[in-house]
Amino acid sequence: MPQYFSRLIAGQHADEFSQETSFWRDQALVLLYNPDGDQSQTLNALVFKVGRQPKDLLAHVRRIYFCYDQHLAEQLYAALLDLLIVLDGKGSLISRRMIEASRSRLNSGQFQALHKTTGRAQFGNPYSLFSSGITGSRELVSSQQQTEMQHDFLELANDFIEYSQLEQAMDVLETGISLHPERADLQQALLELYKSIGNRERFQIHQQRFSDSGVALLEEWLVLAQFFDRQES
Structure with a gap:
């Protein structure tokens, strides 16, 4: 397949x-x-x-x-x-x-x-x-x-977080950033999730993907990368 x-x-x-x-x-x-x-x-x-x-x-x-x-x-x-x-x-x-x-x-x-x-x-x-x-x-x-009330990506992600559905919350935020790369609030929320669950691999994959697609990444991406590097050392 x-x-x-x-x-x-x-x-x-x-x-x-x-x-x-x-x-x-x-x-x-x-x-x-x-x-x-x-x-x-x-x-x-x-x-x-x-x-x-x-x-x-x-x-x-x-x-x-x-x-x-x-x-x-x-x-x-x-x-x-x-x-x-x-x-x-x-x-x-x-x-x-x-x-x-x-x-x-x-x-x-x-x-x-x-x-x-x-x-x-x-x-x-x-x-x-x-x-x-x-x-x-x-x-x-x-x-x-x-x-109908149409959820914003951030609102929808917060709904998932409320019910401890963190994987779905990350899916939503990652999709939202792909569609709206100018949304700094989506990037910040996603970075908080990556850090809270310690998902270094997913963070690195999407940092690279967003960078390659031309998304202007916040400085916090570098800060979190350094945080994960310290965790590994």
Whole structure:
């Protein structure tokens, strides 16, 4: 099975990532997952989650990964398109890498159309939730953003921390920094987590990845690196 997330996010440092692909399968749907059976029920549940929470990045990625893993080209194209529409021109780095990682599962027309999509373009198909002409158009995203409380990355991470789900909190903050590299508060919160749990390896991996992707790292990254070095000596 391909290391989808490593190719998706890590770029040339993919070998440094050890995330299990099981993470990208929604554990709430594990009873529905049958590698040898009809996966329409699982996919419908993943699509439903995206429809309810359009700004839930993890829900989008799990839908994309599932379609990629199951070789569902049309559904994969729709999943990628829906993410681009929701991002609305933001998060260009992560969206571009997701499209590139999915290239082997898309035809040339789909691949080119996704690269031309800015978040406002409408190249939909029957599986897309938010493109024009489909039930649940782009206006649905705006409506849900206004009527539902949408968690900020920092707020969502704090929710995970409150329930001692520190791994999930780090996932959220790392994703938030990738999408919003200008957010110093996300970097500070993530550094506090790295230090509190003593996760030197994860700290080093993401320090390198963020640096390589052009994120302006706070001075506190160097301070924490020195702290971990002292712990090792």
